[in-house]
């Protein structure tokens with residue numbers, strides 16, 4: 001029989017810092033000489049972050065969410081990891097994935113001898129946590145999802161604390177504590193700088209499951225976490241813009257900032273006027289981050305948000321191009 005692979009699920013809403021933590025886990029595992037497997041799930045049909053993980057065995061599941069519409073694809077991928085064993089399997093869901101549904105797939109009897117979920121790490125964006133409560137006040141699905149991402153965690157990482165005051169942080173902690181079990185640790189961080197032993201600590205008791213078990217368990221402590229719910233996040237949408245010309249960074253940033261508030265997240269590959277270098281860009285919490293990258297991927301802009309009006313965004317993009 002093949003060895004049991006340690007599995008870590010990285011969850012959290014759009015832009016909360018999942019990939020940042022994933023990168024740290026990958027680097028640590030490599031330093032320890034472990035073979036790493038990654039499952040990266042994206043809502044859209046393009047992953048603009050694959051350049052970050054060139055050396056690992058990575059499977060990208062695009063155009064859907066592994067917690068619902070892509071459960072079958074997740075199973076096929078897990079089969080690959082049985083045949084091609086790794087020491088640690090890191091799964092990053094989309095920003096709208098419900099981790100309990102991923103747990104459900106992995107704890108199916110057929111996988112019980114092969115995979116052991118060690119932790120469900122949920123990232124929370126401190127700079128947006130309270131804001132999301134009001135932005136999504138009319139979207140029950142998203143508010144439920146945000147709650148579930150927290151309630152199903154075995155470790156909550158309250159990230160982006162550099163962007164909020166101590167007073168606001170206390171308010172956020174109190175609000176999170178209202179819905180989550182007191183046993184679930186909450187660790188504050190910037191750029192996911194949580195001690196590696198905390199991230200890697202085995203916190204999920206799925207090993208008790210037997211092959212005969214009919215109902216898989218997850219570490220959920222909340223009545224809100226309904227394993228059999230009709231999981232929907234149809235209001236969240238990704239818009240992709242291709243054939244992207246060169247801009248100045250200033251033009252690009254100004255354009256992102258004037259987009260409607262319902263654009264929660266942006267990412268992609270872009271080149272600026274000042275040369276041929278490609279940059280990976282991240283737009284999150286209303287801030288633009290760019291980083292030079294070596295990639296053959298053509299320029300692309302992906303915008304994700306609630307009930308996005310794609311026509312309005314495309315029109316705004318056309319105007320940007322016209323005014324260049």
Ligand SMILES: Nc1nc2c(ncn2[C@@H]2O[C@H](COP(=O)(O)OP(=O)(O)OP(=O)(O)O)[C@@H](O)[C@H]2O)c(=O)[nH]1
Pocket residue numbers: 012013014015016017018019020021094095123159160161162163189190191192265267282283284289
């Ligand atoms: N200021 C600040 N920025 C952060 C922090 N953590 C991550 N970021 C930045 O926020 C952006 C989004 O981070 P990611 O790790 O890509 O977030 P994500 O959850 O993987 O995003 P999606 O997969 O799109 O949902 C990146 O530009 C990060 O560098 C933090 O603690 N503080």
